Amino acid sequence: MSENASIKLNDRNLEFPVIVGSEGEKAIDLRTLRSDSGGCITFDEGYGNTGSCVSNVTFIDGDAGILRYRGYPIEQLAQHSSFVETAYLVIHGELPTVEQYAAFSARLREQAGIHERMLHLFEGYPRDAHPMAILSAMVNSLACYDPHLATNDHNRDLENFEEASAIALSKVRTIAAVAYRMSRGLPVNYSNKDLKYCENFLHMMFSDPFSPYTASPEVARAMNLILLLHADHEQNCSTSTVRMVASSGANLFASTSAGISALWGPLHGGANVAVIGMLRSIHEQGDDGSRFIEAAKSGKARLMGFGHRVYKNFDPRAKIIAQGCEELLDSLGLTDPLLDIARRLAEAALDDPYFLERKLYPNVDFYSGIMMRAIGIPLNMFTVMFAIGRMPGWIANWHEVAADQNSRIYRPRQIYQGPVKREYVSIKERT
Ligand SMILES: CC(C)(COP(=O)(O)OP(=O)(O)OC[C@H]1O[C@@H](n2cnc3c(N)ncnc32)[C@H](O)[C@@H]1OP(=O)(O)O)[C@@H](O)C(=O)NCCC(=O)NCCS
Structure with missing residues (x-):
């Protein structure tokens, strides 16, 4: 049975259909909101709750740590x-x-x-x-x-x-x-x-x-x-x-x-570069990672390669790449002090209430840079590698x-909070 959602705006009740994706995820279809409500729009800065399109390419369930391309x-x-x-x-x-x-x-x-x-x-x-x-x-x-x-x-x-x-x-x-x-x-x-x-x-x-x-x-x-x-x-x-x-x-x-x-x-994409910069500076300062974690918790630093807008449990790509990273270094007979620091940071952060409460876990960028270093890719090319992969x-x-023959130009709206109408003043009269 199809579901509906209603919004009560003053004394008017507005009804909207609920659309369901092939994996059961739901969205309130607000495409008629502006016309039905006499000009009201949704406000969702950063689009955390906004579905901007229907797509058949990739499915992510951020809470369950699921990523599938075309179902695989x-x-x-x-x-x-x-x-x-x-x-x-x-x-x-x-x-x-x-x-x-x-x-x-x-x-x-x-x-x-x-x-x-x-x-x-x-x-x-x-x-x-x-x-x-x-x-x-x-x-x-x-x-x-x-x-x-x-x-x-x-x-x-x-x-x-x-x-x-x-x-x-x-x-x-x-x-x-x-x-x-x-x-x-x-x-x-x-x-x-x-x-x-x-x-x-x-x-x-x-x-x-x-x-x-x-x-x-x-x-x-x-x-x-x-x-x-x-x-x-x-x-x-x-x-x-x-x-x-x-x-x-x-x-x-x-x-x-x-x-x-x-x-x-x-x-x-630039996060993979920032991760290496962070790991290097931790290494150079002789920190075992704990000082940096404290700085991240007090808001003075950001633990690069941690956190994700969508994954709130774990990033499945990070699990795979962490293992790939270990395997590559082993097979090449390489050691990388940055990998040791990364391991320590990941362990410490995964045990810390600050990171647990905010659901901050290592993301794919946390390990990809170490793997690229082992291959010999220079640091300023890391984001380029990401671009090749994302193509x-x-x-x-x-x-x-x-x-999509019905596709419309993407054109979000805004809430204007600038000055209200005022009259032009000539430059000589401005103070
Ligand atoms: C990925 C990212 C941009 C997601 O941002 P977001 O969804 O807007 O999350 P927020 O910035 O709202 O963070 C929520 C809380 O966690 C904290 N937080 C998020 N990422 C953090 C990090 N990497 N290190 C320390 N604290 C972090 C925020 O300070 C905030 O804390 P508060 O609730 O006390 O204010 C963010 O986690 C980040 O900057 N990560 C590092 C960069 C990175 O690795 N990017 C690659 C993503 S694949």
Whole structure:
């Protein structure tokens, strides 16, 4: 039986339907609130209670620590799948058959190179330019090199979706590697079509003339795991940004480029960098973590890599990556003092009422940085890795907006609390 919700506004009773998701989650459908109530809107700063869209891509139950892409539990994908296969699943909705996988993979290989003229764009950046700025600019610029795929007419752009999405997914990794090589003054490596997605990325990052880099199976597996665990995360800040931009009719490259900018901030994708900064400073100060925890509790510091807007029990990705991190370091015979500090911080915080009461647990960023350090990824590239991993989710969400014939431009409202109407005063008369 369908449910209704009512809001009593002064002496009027307003009825609204309750809509139910496929996992039983409920939402009061307030789309007619403003017209029914004579101008009243909802106020939900930070959108903690607001469903901004209907989506079929990812399901999260934050209280139970559940994350599923297209219905498949993240634990199963982490164990059995690869980044490319998971990307196919996220973008297309189903796991690929052998033929579909081969065709998808071939498209990615074909699209790995970037236009020679585009390489000149990188030269204009200062050497210490942040790779996230470069990545966002270059992904947007892809629209200029294939304008027929980026018409800003969703129906036309959807006709070329397979090609455009392969370009975005494949070239994002090439752009990342070129940005890194150029920032170091190193020669750019062309893509090697014989290599798989992650191996090819690592080759483009780390091969030197006369000294090709070959990723060990453990490193390739770790890279797949990092990217796969980031492939989508429903309506987070960057994905909502992608949808927001897409809702204006903008093409895939413009929309995902905006997602990259949103990801850059330290409260979102930039947290993996902030975690390492935090762990390093704890290490340098000879703190075992306890002083830092006290600072976090008194509000003087934030325990980066802890807490999540949605997960209030545990972040399932953090569990998987913590184990992956231990396995990688073991297999490479490495030790990392930062991992020891991270372990101590996690144990101490998980025992402390401040963190327990606020339901603050390690999130995926708490361990991903340590894993990336072990692979040799430099610190300023950490958020770039997150962006490469998140590209399938951004693509799938762009597609949902573009394919929805009833989609409207996203346009939230506000409560204005500025000055009321006043008269213009000429500059000479102002005091
Ligand atoms: C992720 C995050 C932005 C979620 O923010 P949010 O849902 O708005 O949560 P709030 O900022 O309202 O936090 C609720 C309470 O927990 C505290 N808190 C949240 N995260 C904290 C952290 N990482 N360290 C210490 N205290 C924290 C807040 O100070 C607040 O305490 P109060 O109730 O006494 O005021 C936040 O937890 C955070 O900044 N984490 C660190 C950055 C990070 O790892 N981001 C990556 C997310 S994948």
